[in-house]
Each structure stands twice: as structure tokens, then as C-alpha cells.
Amino acid sequence: MPVSLLSQQLVEFYDKISSWEHSVVKDSGLSPTQMHTIEVIGHHQDLRMKELAERLAVTTGTLTVGIDKLEKLGLVERKPHESDRRSWLVGLTPAGQEMFAEHHRFHEEFTREISLGLSDDEIETLSGLMQKVLQRM
Amino acid sequence: MPVSLLSQQLVEFYDKISSWEHSVVKDSGLSPTQMHTIEVIGHHQDLRMKELAERLAVTTGTLTVGIDKLEKLGLVERKPHESDRRSWLVGLTPAGQEMFAEHHRFHEEFTREISLGLSDDEIETLSGLMQKVLQRM
DNA sequence: TTCAAATAACTTGACTTTCAAAATACAACC
DNA sequence: GGTTGTATTTTGAAAGTCAAGTTATTTGAA
Numbered sequence: 001m002p003v004s005l006l007s008q009q010l011v012e013f014y015d016k017i018s019s020w021e022h023s024v025v026k027d028s029g030l031s032p033t034q035m036h037t038i039e040v041i042g043h044h045q046d047l048r049m050k051e052l053a054e055r056l057a058v059t060t061g062t063l064t065v066g067i068d069k070l071e072k073l074g075l076v077e078r079k080p081h082e083s084d085r086r087s088w089l090v091g092l093t094p095a096g097q098e099m100f101a102e103h104h105r106f107h108e109e110f111t112r113e114i115s116l117g118l119s120d121d122e123i124e125t126l127s128g129l130m131q132k133v134l135q136r137m
Numbered sequence: 138m139p140v141s142l143l144s145q146q147l148v149e150f151y152d153k154i155s156s157w158e159h160s161v162v163k164d165s166g167l168s169p170t171q172m173h174t175i176e177v178i179g180h181h182q183d184l185r186m187k188e189l190a191e192r193l194a195v196t197t198g199t200l201t202v203g204i205d206k207l208e209k210l211g212l213v214e215r216k217p218h219e220s221d222r223r224s225w226l227v228g229l230t231p232a233g234q235e236m237f238a239e240h241h242r243f244h245e246e247f248t249r250e251i252s253l254g255l256s257d258d259e260i261e262t263l264s265g266l267m268q269k270v271l272q273r274m
Numbered sequence: 275t276t277c278a279a280a281t282a283a284c285t286t287g288a289c290t291t292t293c294a295a296a297a298t299a300c301a302a303c304c
Numbered sequence: 305g306g307t308t309g310t311a312t313t314t315t316g317a318a319a320g321t322c323a324a325g326t327t328a329t330t331t332g333a334a
């Protein structure tokens with residue numbers, strides 16, 4: 001049952017990433033939710049509230065409150081949408097970008113550490129397989 | 138930069154698992170937190186409150202409230218610890234075990250679907266690499 | 275043995291996150 | 305132009321969380 005083993009591994013993998021993320025985020029002063037929001041905005045840059053809410057799997061009502069706080073912290077900013085005056089575009093401020101960049105570096109460092117036991121060839125094989133899997137998700 | 142690519146893939150992978158989990162759990166009537174608690178108990182069976190709190194990354198105060206609710210729902214039960222009368226052992230009731238088993242089946246089905254693009258050999262290669270990575274986490 | 279310190283679980287109060295539903299402003303279509 | 309749909313915000317209620325304090329029990333040192 002190779003799938004059964006893989007399933008177990010995914011659960012364990014997901015759990016360990018969660019607790020790693022949890023511990024790293026705690027030191028940043030942001031909540032996990034806030035950091036995740038910064039991450040998603042950082043990756044996609046200038047999202048509408050609706051789009052961002054979907055990606056974060058929360059309602060727009062929830063997001064309004066969350067973005068209010070991040071805006072007060074000076075990490076994100078609302079900009080008017082060019083063609084749709086109902087919409088806002090949410091982007092990172094310079095401080096938000098720095099926060100995003102730092103977290104990004106943490107991710108890379110984490111990835112480097114967990115792949116220490118792998119050769120360069122193995123890392124490429126893993127990336128290739130991951131790519132195939134990601135296409136199905 | 139093979140690590141950089143892998144890092145990106147891990148973020149995307151984690152995100153997609155999160156949203157899948159989110160949607161599946163919603164149909165179960167439990168909150169994500171509650172389902173995660175059921176999962177951890179199901180995997181380890183009969184944990185002390187302290188141990189369970191550590192694995193869930195919450196304080197024991199938080200866990201007390203959470204277990205109270207799951208106990209009211211008839212999914213978990215507290216049993217006295219044999220040798221330490223300060224401690225409780227938390228385990229799944231038959232209903233809890235069924236909930237756990239169902240969720241476990243969802244995980245396997247999910248794994249099966251995302252690995253549809255992979256040959257049996259590739260699945261085994263992926264498992265092998267995952268195993269090496271898990272050892273570093 | 276005895277008692278002070280440590281530990282496990284629980285309680286309480288405050289804060290945050292979340293959603294659903296209602297309100298507001300604007301867009302799109304006929 | 306008027307109706308319907310869409311994007312966001314507001315509000316009220318429920319759930320999750322922690323820190324700090326409480327109780328019961330265990331551990332270890334005098």
C-alpha cells in the first residue's frame with residue numbers, strides 16, 4: 001500500500017511544518033493568521049479584498065477587520081482600484097515587504113535544513129515529483 | 138537554486154493541503170481544531186492532557202475547555218491515570234474512533250488523487266525522499 | 275518521616291478570530 | 305433609468321486562545 005504510507009507521511013509532514021511555522025511566527029510579534037496574510041499578499045501583490053479573502057479561506061467581513069489591524073501596524077495599505085470604485089487593492093508597505101522578505105528567508109533556511117540529508121540530485125527529483133503532485137491539487 | 142524552488146513548492150503544497158482540510162472538515166460538523174484534536178488522539182491513543190496540549194501547541198487551560206466540548210459530543214473520554222492521580226488519560230470513544238477512521242479515509246483518498254499522475258515507482262521514490270526529509274524535522 | 279517545591283489539571287477574565295446577516299456603495303445589464 | 309448583482313464594511317454572537325491563579329498530587333531533600 002504505497003499510497004497509505006505516503007498519506008501517513010503527508011500528515012506527519014504537515015504537522016511538523018505547522019509547529020515550525022507556529023514557533024517562528026511567535027517571535028515576529030504577529031499572529032499566525034496575520035503572517036499568513038502578509039505571505040499571501042507578498043506572493044500575489046495588490047489583491048482585491050474578495051480575492052484575498054478567498055485565498056485565506058475567510059469571509060470578507062473577517063478580512064476587513066484583519067486588514068484594518070495590519071494597516072494600523074503599518075504593514076499593509078489599501079489603494080483604490082483603478083476601474084472599480086467598489087474595490088480596494090491591498091498591498092504591502094515597505095515595512096510589510098521587509099516582514100515578508102524575512103519570513104521568506106526563514107522558509108528557505110528551513111527548506112535547506114530539512115534537505116540536508118539529500119543530495120542535489122535527490123532534491124531535484126523531489127522537486128520534480130512535487131511539481132507533478134501540485135498540478136493535481 | 139534547487140532549494141529555493143523546493144521552498145516555494147512547500148509553501149504552495151502546505152497552502153493547498155490547508156484549504157483541502159478546511160473544506161473537508163467543514164462538512165464533518167467539527168471545527169478544524171476539534172478535528173485536529175481527534176486526529177492526534179487517534180494516532181497516539183490515551184494521552185495525558187499535558188502531552189496532548191504539547192502536541193497541539195496549546196496551553197493545558199485551552200485544552201481543558203476543548204476536551205470538555207469533545208467529551209460532551211461523546212467523541213472522547215477521560216480515564217484516570219493508573220499511577221499518577223493528578224493526570225487523566227484522554228482517549229477516543231467508539232464514536233470518536235469512527236470519526237477518526239472516516240477522516241483517515243479522506244486523507245488516503247486525497248493522497249490517492251494527488252498521486253494519480255505518478256507511477257508506482259515514482260510514489261515509492263517520493264515516499265523514500267519524504268522519509269529522509271521527515272527525519273530532519 | 276515531613277514539608278517545601280514542582281507538576282498536572284482546571285478555572286477565570288480578557289482578548290482575538292471568526293462567521294452570518296444586514297447595510298452601504300457601486301457596477302452591469304436589460 | 306431601474307433592477308439586479310457585486311465588493312466591502314459593520315455589527316453581534318460564538319469559539320479559541322492565553323496568562324495567571326487555584327487545587328490536588330507527586331517528588332525530593334532535610
